[in-house]
Amino acid sequence: AQRVTQPEKLLSVFKGAPVELKCNYSYSGSPELFWYVQYSRQRLQLLLRHISRESIKGFTADLNKGETSFHLKKPFAQEEDSAMYYCARGGDTGTASKLTFGTGTRLQVTL
Amino acid sequence: KAGVTQTPRYLIKTRGQQVTLSCSPISGHRSVSWYQQTPGQGLQFLFEYFSETQRNKGNFPGRFSGRQFSNSRSEMNVSTLELGDSALYLCASSFAGGGEQYFGPGTRLTVT
Numbered sequence: 001a002q003r004v005t006q007p008e009k010l011l012s013v014f015k016g017a018p019v020e021l022k023c024n025y026s027y028s029g030s031p032e033l034f035w036y037v038q039y040s041r042q043r044l045q046l047l048l049r050h051i052s053r054e055s056i057k058g059f060t061a062d063l064n065k066g067e068t069s070f071h072l073k074k075p076f077a078q079e080e081d082s083a084m085y086y087c088a089r090g091g092d093t094g095t096a097s098k099l100t101f102g103t104g105t106r107l108q109v110t111l
Numbered sequence: 112k113a114g115v116t117q118t119p120r121y122l123i124k125t126r127g128q129q130v131t132l133s134c135s136p137i138s139g140h141r142s143v144s145w146y147q148q149t150p151g152q153g154l155q156f157l158f159e160y161f162s163e164t165q166r167n168k169g170n171f172p173g174r175f176s177g178r179q180f181s182n183s184r185s186e187m188n189v190s191t192l193e194l195g196d197s198a199l200y201l202c203a204s205s206f207a208g209g210g211e212q213y214f215g216p217g218t219r220l221t222v223t
Contacts, residue, residue, distance in 0.1 A: 032210045043114075044201065044214040086154065090210035091167065097144055097208040098167045101154035 002026050004087050006102035013077050013109055021072040021105050023061075023087030032090035033070040034099070035061055039083045047072075047085070057081070077109045113138065115204050115215035123221045129190040132218045136183050136204030142166075143185040144212060145177060148199040157200075160185050161208055189220075197222045 003026040013019055025033065033050040048056045050063045050070060061072045070087060084104050091098035116135045124130050136143050144167075145157040156169040160179035177187040183204075189196055199219050203212035 034210050043216050044203075046211055046213075049211060088210065095167050096210060097142060097159045097161075097205065097212070098156050098169070099144070099146075099154075099210055099212065100156065101146075103153045 002028060002031075002089060002091070002100045004089050004100050004102035006085075006087055006105050008105045009103070010106045010108065013107070015079055015109055015111050016076050019072075019074040019077045019081065019107065019109075021085050021087075021107065023070045023072065023102060025068050025070060025087070025089045027065075027068045029092040031092065032096060033061070033063055034088045034090070035059070035070075035072050036086040036088055036101075037083050038086070044086070077107075079109050079111070082107055082109045115202055115213055117200075117202050117215040117218050119218060120216065121219045121221075123223060124192050125223055126192055126194060128192050129188060130192060130220060131186055131188045132200055132202075132220070134185045134187075134202030134204075134215060136185070136202075137213055140204035140206050140213070141183055142205045142208040143179055143183065144203045144205075145185070145187050146201040146203065147171070148201055148217070149197075154201070157187065159208065166208065192222045194222050196220065 005024045035047040037047040086104045087102040088099045090096040142161045144159040159167040179185045199217045202215045
């Protein structure tokens with residue numbers, strides 16, 4: 001079965017500190033990897049996807065196929081980054097829309 | 112562009128009953144996926160519909176079913192409800208499938 005592991009349930013950092021949210025995925029083919037975010041009282045939304053290689057809200061994520069990791073990083077945390085972050089992988093060929101989510105990491109940015 | 116809408120937002124049912132949840136995707140989106148979210152199991156994929164056909168299916172019992180209409184609106188049905196079916200059910204749409212999905216606010220189902 002496909003798996004996505006997010007080892008930290010809660011990550012608490014100070015404003016201005018670097019952030020790294022860890023994500024490891026089970027190896028199978030060449031899946032698409034995603035980070036989804038859920039801000040307080042808002043719906044789940046896509047933050048970024050590995051194939052776009054872009055930075056969204058200062059966040060970047062590097063796909064490391066050797067380590068099967070897709071960690072989310074931001075050099076300087078802001079209060080508005082406080083949210084629940086989910087790493088997800090798409091299915092294999094023909095099942096790309098079948099997302100497997102990690103259990104999520106709550107990021108808490110404090111002053 | 113209006114987002115994904117789900118109705119009802121909250122539902123309370125009794126064990127053994129059945130329930131139907133509805134999802135209206137973003138205009139132009141043809142793929143609709145359903146997920147179950149619980150504190151214990153997290154977000155789990157139920158199934159995906161594309162052009163009125165079930166295209167992918169998760170590992171849920173046959174009590175969970177769905178369908179999609181010609182206007183891409185989708186419904187999911189759970190029969191013979193069990194206490195463990197209490198969850199937040201999320202619907203997500205995308206233009207043609209794939210992992211870039213737009214989620215609705217969810218329907219909170221409580222089974223008593």
